[in-house]
Amino acid sequence: MNFKTILLIIASFLISGCSFSNLNPFKSEPYYIEGDDSYLDTTIRSGNKPVRYKGGGYTSPARYKATMKTYVVKGKVYHPTYVAVGDTMTGIASWYGPNFHGLQTSNGETYNMYDKTIAHKTWPMDTMVRVTNLENGKSTIARINDRGPFVAGRVVDCSYATAKDIGIDKKGTCRVKLEVVGFAGKVYKPSSGKPAPKVKLTNFGVQVGAFAILANAKAAKAKYEHIAAGKRVVIKDGKDNSGQLLHRVLIMGFGSKEEALDFIRDNNIAGGFIIRE
Secondary structure (H helix, E strand, C coil): CCCCCCCCCCCCCCHHHCCCHHHCCCCCCCCEEECCCCCCCCHHHHCCCCEECCCCCEECHHHHHHCCCCEEECCEEECCCCCECCCEEEEEEEECCCCCCCCECCCCCECCCCCCEEECCCCCCCCEEEEEECCCCCEEEEEEEECCCCCCCEEEEECHHHHHHHCCCCCCCEEEEEEEEEECCEECCCCCCCCCCEEECCCEEEEEEEECCHHHHHHHHHHHHHHCCCCEEEEEEEECCCCCEEEEEEEEEECCHHHHHHHHHHCCCCCCEEEEC
C-alpha cells in the first residue's frame, strides 16, 4: 500500500523559443479549502511546513501533492479526487492490522493499527470520514492516511481500531457507507449561515501549442483528440507579448495539477504548460 513520492517537473517555456507567460494563469497552489474553514489548520494551504495533528499524524505539503497524483496498481489506473463535506460512498469495507503495523503509510506516517485511520483509493489524505456499518448500524470517524484497498469491490480498508468500533474486527468485512465530515484531520462543525467547506480543485488543462495560423491549430487539435481520449481539446484565441493573435490548443479536464504534469511528461510535450479555468 506504500505510495512513493514522485518528483514534479514542468517546463515553463512555450514553443518556438518565445515567452507567452501572460497566457498562463496558473500562479497558485492547486488546492485550497473554501467555505467555513476557520477550524482548519491553515498550514495545509500555505505549504510552508508539515501539518501536524493531535495523535502524531501528519501529511507534509509535498507528500499531500504526491498522493493526489494519478497512479497505477496491478494495471489499474486510479485518479485521486477532491471532495466536499457530505459526499458519500457505499461498498465493502475490510481491515488491515499486524502485517502492516509499523510500516509506512502513503502519507508518510507510520501505520498504527490502534489509531482510528483508514485507507481510501482516491479521497485526499487527512480527510475525516464517518464509517457506518450498514449491517449493524455502528459508526465511527476515522482519518485517511493511506491508499487502498486494492481488492475488487472494496472501498475502504480500516485500521484495527476503526474495524473494532464498527464491529468487523472478527468478521473481517461488511457493507459500509462512507461520509466526508471534515478535512485536515478535523471534523466540520456547522455554523449558522455558512456553507460546509470542501477541498476544491479547479479545472486543470494543458496548453500544447499556440499557432498564428488557424489551420495549424486545427491540425494540432485533431492530433491531441486522438492522444488524449476522454479529455476535451479546444482552441482558444490569445495574444503573445507583442499583441499578435495566437490560436491556443488546450486539453481540458485533468483532475489535478499532478495528473496534468504526468500527461506533459508522458507525451514529451515540449513547451507544454498547465492552465486553470
